[in-house]
Amino acid sequence: MDRYAVAGNPVEHSKSPVIHARFAAQTGEPVEYTRLLVPLDAIAPTLRAFADGGAKGCNVTVPFKFEAYAMATRTSERAALARAANTLRFDAEGWYADNTDGAGLVADVQANAGFAIAGRQVLLVGAGGAAAGVLGPLLQQRPRRLVVANRTPGKAQQLVDSHAALARQCDVELQAATLEGCGTGFDLVLNATAASLHGGGVPVAGAVLARGALAYDMMYGPAAAGFLAWAREHGATGRDGLGMLVEQAAESFFVWRGVRPATAPVLAELRAQADAAGR
Numbered sequence: 302m303d304r305y306a307v308a309g310n311p312v313e314h315s316k317s318p319v320i321h322a323r324f325a326a327q328t329g330e331p332v333e334y335t336r337l338l339v340p341l342d343a344i345a346p347t348l349r350a351f352a353d354g355g356a357k358g359c360n361v362t363v364p365f366k367f368e369a370y371a372m373a374t375r376t377s378e379r380a381a382l383a384r385a386a387n388t389l390r391f392d393a394e395g396w397y398a399d400n401t402d403g404a405g406l407v408a409d410v411q412a413n414a415g416f417a418i419a420g421r422q423v424l425l426v427g428a429g430g431a432a433a434g435v436l437g438p439l440l441q442q443r444p445r446r447l448v449v450a451n452r453t454p455g456k457a458q459q460l461v462d463s464h465a466a467l468a469r470q471c472d473v474e475l476q477a478a479t480l481e482g483c484g485t486g487f488d489l490v491l492n493a494t495a496a497s498l499h500g501g502g503v504p505v506a507g508a509v510l511a512r513g514a515l516a517y518d519m520m521y522g523p524a525a526a527g528f529l530a531w532a533r534e535h536g537a538t539g540r541d542g543l544g545m546l547v548e549q550a551a552e553s554f555f556v557w558r559g560v561r562p563a564t565a566p567v568l569a570e571l572r573a574q575a576d577a578a579g580r
Contacts (some may be wrong), residue, residue: 302304302333309362324562366430373398383433388553403438405549413544418442425491428456446474450483486511492518507535
């Protein structure tokens with residue numbers, strides 16, 4: 302069996318091992334996938350030890366996506382744009398970094414949730430590794446306007462500056478803002494912060510939501526419950542990031558194995574499990 306893992310801190314909540322087990326069974330690929338809890342100050346030695354032990358690659362989650370990118374010798378275009386990676390492949394000629402978060406998010410929002418991004422007003426909350434990974438693919442869907450809001454406005458501006466050329470190419474108005482001054486009436490609000498994971502409140506006011514907006518938390522399960530309740534209270538449609546998790550995992554599986562698994566049955570299974578657990 303070829304070994305892979307999801308590396309992060311925290312990581313015990315991750316459903317990635319279940320997802321990749323389903324993908325392996327579906328495709329017949331000899332994949333073994335586990336969780337790898339990484340000490341906050343030891344991402345580099347932990348991943349090197351994992352690779353030296355014969356592993357073929359890993360996913361990387363919070364808070365290590367920028368560090369993972371820096372460890373690679375070769376990168377995909379989307380990882381290079383984000384300067385963050387959620388997927389590493391331990392090739393003999395050097396580690397390869399990719400970022401499948403944006404592809405996963407766009408697939409879930411548009412294909413699974415049926416929400417077209419083109420021409421819409423989009424608010425991306427956060428400017429860390431998760432936000433960096435999805436901004437490029439979001440711009441490529443050509444929303445009318447996209448605002449990146451963050452507690453530290455300088456980080457939001459850095460992210461906007463690094464994507465300014467792509468925004469111009471896609472004819473998208475791209476701006477940075479504070480959490481308090483990001484504006485109102487957005488059609489799509491995406492929470493890319495770790496606030497949900499750590500039990501924090503929603504970092505923006507309800508006025509950011511247009512009537513009938515889609516409010517999307519990249520976290521899933523109990524961590525996203527507060528954000529989804531906030532969305533309902535303000536007349537928006539709430540969606541957690543479970544579909545994004547499945548879709549980005551399929552993209553990572555393709556990077557590693559050259560085989561693209563079907564996501565619909567895996568997402569349906571996980572949704573059914575979540576619904577049963579909530580009853």
